[in-house]
Amino acid sequence: VGNIMAESALKTRVQELENEVKSLKKQLGDNKARQKIETMSSEVVDTNPYSRLMALKRMGIVDNYETIREYTVAVVGVGGVGSVTAEMLTRCGIGKLILFDYDKVELANMNRLFFQPHQAGLSKVQAAEHTLRNINPDVEFEVHNYNITTMDNFQHFMGRLKNGGKTEGQAVDLVLSCVDNFEARMAINTACNELCQTWFESGVSENAVSGHIQLIKPGESACFACAPPLVVATHTDERTLKREGVCAASLPTTMGVVAGLLVQNTLKYLLKFGTVSFYLAYNALLDFFPSMTMRPNLDCDDSFCRKCQVEYQKTESEKVEEPVEVVKEAEVSTENDWGIEIMTETTEEESNAASGPVPKLAEGLTVAYTLPTKTKDEPKEAVSNGNGLSLDDLMAQMKTL
Amino acid sequence: VGNIMAESALKTRVQELENEVKSLKKQLGDNKARQKIETMSSEVVDTNPYSRLMALKRMGIVDNYETIREYTVAVVGVGGVGSVTAEMLTRCGIGKLILFDYDKVELANMNRLFFQPHQAGLSKVQAAEHTLRNINPDVEFEVHNYNITTMDNFQHFMGRLKNGGKTEGQAVDLVLSCVDNFEARMAINTACNELCQTWFESGVSENAVSGHIQLIKPGESACFACAPPLVVATHTDERTLKREGVCAASLPTTMGVVAGLLVQNTLKYLLKFGTVSFYLAYNALLDFFPSMTMRPNLDCDDSFCRKCQVEYQKTESEKVEEPVEVVKEAEVSTENDWGIEIMTETTEEESNAASGPVPKLAEGLTVAYTLPTKTKDEPKEAVSNGNGLSLDDLMAQMKTL
Numbered sequence: 001v002g003n004i005m006a007e008s009a010l011k012t013r014v015q016e017l018e019n020e021v022k023s024l025k026k027q028l029g030d031n032k033a034r035q036k037i038e039t040m041s042s043e044v045v046d047t048n049p050y051s052r053l054m055a056l057k058r059m060g061i062v063d064n065y066e067t068i069r070e071y072t073v074a075v076v077g078v079g080g081v082g083s084v085t086a087e088m089l090t091r092c093g094i095g096k097l098i099l100f101d102y103d104k105v106e107l108a109n110m111n112r113l114f115f116q117p118h119q120a121g122l123s124k125v126q127a128a129e130h131t132l133r134n135i136n137p138d139v140e141f142e143v144h145n146y147n148i149t150t151m152d153n154f155q156h157f158m159g160r161l162k163n164g165g166k167t168e169g170q171a172v173d174l175v176l177s178c179v180d181n182f183e184a185r186m187a188i189n190t191a192c193n194e195l196c197q198t199w200f201e202s203g204v205s206e207n208a209v210s211g212h213i214q215l216i217k218p219g220e221s222a223c224f225a226c227a228p229p230l231v232v233a234t235h236t237d238e239r240t241l242k243r244e245g246v247c248a249a250s251l252p253t254t255m256g257v258v259a260g261l262l263v264q265n266t267l268k269y270l271l272k273f274g275t276v277s278f279y280l281a282y283n284a285l286l287d288f289f290p291s292m293t294m295r296p297n298l299d300c301d302d303s304f305c306r307k308c309q310v311e312y313q314k315t316e317s318e319k320v321e322e323p324v325e326v327v328k329e330a331e332v333s334t335e336n337d338w339g340i341e342i343m344t345e346t347t348e349e350e351s352n353a354a355s356g357p358v359p360k361l362a363e364g365l366t367v368a369y370t371l372p373t374k375t376k377d378e379p380k381e382a383v384s385n386g387n388g389l390s391l392d393d394l395m396a397q398m399k400t401l
Numbered sequence: 402v403g404n405i406m407a408e409s410a411l412k413t414r415v416q417e418l419e420n421e422v423k424s425l426k427k428q429l430g431d432n433k434a435r436q437k438i439e440t441m442s443s444e445v446v447d448t449n450p451y452s453r454l455m456a457l458k459r460m461g462i463v464d465n466y467e468t469i470r471e472y473t474v475a476v477v478g479v480g481g482v483g484s485v486t487a488e489m490l491t492r493c494g495i496g497k498l499i500l501f502d503y504d505k506v507e508l509a510n511m512n513r514l515f516f517q518p519h520q521a522g523l524s525k526v527q528a529a530e531h532t533l534r535n536i537n538p539d540v541e542f543e544v545h546n547y548n549i550t551t552m553d554n555f556q557h558f559m560g561r562l563k564n565g566g567k568t569e570g571q572a573v574d575l576v577l578s579c580v581d582n583f584e585a586r587m588a589i590n591t592a593c594n595e596l597c598q599t600w601f602e603s604g605v606s607e608n609a610v611s612g613h614i615q616l617i618k619p620g621e622s623a624c625f626a627c628a629p630p631l632v633v634a635t636h637t638d639e640r641t642l643k644r645e646g647v648c649a650a651s652l653p654t655t656m657g658v659v660a661g662l663l664v665q666n667t668l669k670y671l672l673k674f675g676t677v678s679f680y681l682a683y684n685a686l687l688d689f690f691p692s693m694t695m696r697p698n699l700d701c702d703d704s705f706c707r708k709c710q711v712e713y714q715k716t717e718s719e720k721v722e723e724p725v726e727v728v729k730e731a732e733v734s735t736e737n738d739w740g741i742e743i744m745t746e747t748t749e750e751e752s753n754a755a756s757g758p759v760p761k762l763a764e765g766l767t768v769a770y771t772l773p774t775k776t777k778d779e780p781k782e783a784v785s786n787g788n789g790l791s792l793d794d795l796m797a798q799m800k801t802l
Contacts, residue, residue, distance in 0.1 A: 010411035017418035024425035034508060034518040044648045049511035049518075052609075055650035059608035061686075084514075088653040091512050107435060110450035111492050113485075113514070116536055117435040117450075135517055207460035208453075209675070247445045249456035252489040253665040260658035264685050267654065274610070274686035284665050285462075285675030289690045 036137050040066040040093065049136070050093060062271050069138075071173045071270050072096040072165045076148060076188055078124040079103070080112035080250055081202055081211075082178030084259035087114060089139075090132045092267065095166050096140040097132070099125045100157065102147040112252050140166070149187045158191040174266060175199035178259075180248075182232050189224035192216065193304035196311070198269075202262050204255055206248035211258035212281040213265060219296065219308030221278050226297035226305065254284050437538050441467040441494065450537070451494060463672050470539075472671050473497040473566045473573045477549060477589055479525040480504070481513035481651055482603055482612075483579030485660035488515060490540075491533045493668065496567050497541040498533070500526045501558065503548040513653050541567070550588045559592040575667060576600035579660075581649075583633050590625035593617065594705035597712070599670075603663050605656055607649035612659035613682040614666060620697065620709030622679050627698035627706065655685050 042054035056062040075086050078101040101124040105115045119127040125143035148157040163169050177188045192199045196218045204211040268274040278293040296309050443455035457463040476487050479502040502525040506516045520528040526544035549558040578589045593600045597619045605612040669675040679694040697710050
């Protein structure tokens, strides 16, 4: 009888545990995570995660949305901006994402989007990969849990930018810098100059109420070393500037806006629609969004930047009245199903003033770093074309203010 | 012996199941979800989820960050914009959130942030509450899974705006409209006019590449009925405009930016820092951000709007040279620990031009709806003050263009 009772109790226990497993699995959603989808479809059904993206074609915004699957984007830094950037690209169905970070998730990160308290203690790239793969299993993920600025890691990092594309051996299509320090920015800059790799810089101020994105096309626009921040120019170790018990402020709003602007410009760059901004800042206190273009510095410390400049000038001079880039004008959909429409009509003149190359430094902008005065015997050859101005021109303008 | 074997097998099974439960619980993070925190602290430790927010005080941006716990915000519509809005407010540690939606999560929503595939089929408010409570258990949540536009629900909805504040019987502090149709916007407008309740309108265009936010202070700025979209003015049932097999496009980028701008302005409004924008639009193709202020329409169809206008004029005329609102100027932190700083210096003149009341309609903006011509015997009394212009003034300006 004792055995039978013990057996019965065990059976009840098994039943209880099986129910708990079932309930936990349901909560985890393991039985619901969606299957891979072979081809992006425009079909308008509740079960199609791509219907709202493919609708961009019918709306006349993007010609070729499905080509997004061919692209690889490297995101360096998976913090407040980088994690949201990676999530947006994942939900957009990017072909491949390569993530770099060496930090761990902390509760102190919970004031920004993406990570959740139960992930505290996990590595950021591993936690991010787990969440992102659940959101969209169609994306290919590659993650690296290391600091890109050490000698060995830097070589590996550069190798992945050069060879980590959709087909191994192919370069990535774009690098997005979402790091929070200058040393890492300089490492990315060095790698991208050597590879002549286009990338976006991004940043948020330590008081949390402003941020910016900057498109760096080596040779065509200023690189990070062309007009370095003071801390870089003076070779200051930025770690010595940190103080015990003091941290930078941050807001999910500012970081969400910067990530949104960064990924929006990434989509415009990859899928060739709209106008890609070279530099766009966000001042949250005033809702002010200055924009400008910075030409490269002929005297840039980075020899690869100077090399890219020469190559860019050569390519440009060989072009015979050909437009540099085919950009698609803002189109208003002829199918206006819901009558929802933003009341904006911009003339070409206004749009030039709002973004792209501008004839002078945008209002409210100042240059933080001034170059040493040139000696007279140095040859001066301003790298400038069209309505863009060289850094020297800008400096001269600044002095007159 | 048979019994002993059966018992042994059952014991093994119990052990296996217990291990599975342990592993699933770990994945779910139930054993790691953070505990409630009694008081917001500025302490800089990895375990403090508020350190980066409280740092806004040391940076000179916000005087009183911890008062955010006293505020209640109602979010109507928990879709692409509303869900991210709710998440940002939750991570910022808002006192109470009231969510309204009657929709279910679908895989077709996965191109926007927040919801995950395993939540497909759940009600949006329930799925959102579960995720948000895990992210920040200090926030008080109240969710309503209904359509606010039906007669009964509308009364209940209005009751919750009137009484749902931190202390029952107190009004909410702000209402955020994140809905995707005009009928719901008009319902919110009607309720807020009757309650003289300040709210923010928000929206994203059906081609996914523009959006806006609009602050509506009944009596002070134009309400949604003051200059209604054509579909509202002509009493068109917008459902008849939808077509089989066609859906609006949407992007996580545009919706993330709009949610970011919406919550940023919500924080500025509640915590009294920076300048709150009355109307701010985002044109994603050009990275163009027009801003303007719209005064109320004397002939607004909504009698409660007209009543609020009279009350606002009365209050304003009783003020003797007192500033309407104390806004804090942009301050640059004196403690610049990392040397990270956005290179923006704005004069008062520039800041006026960039946001807040403007002397004329911003470049690139047009008015979508024109009022019927007035009959001569109607008294005309333009509601306008300071450098703001009435809708009539704006219309007159438009005609000259």
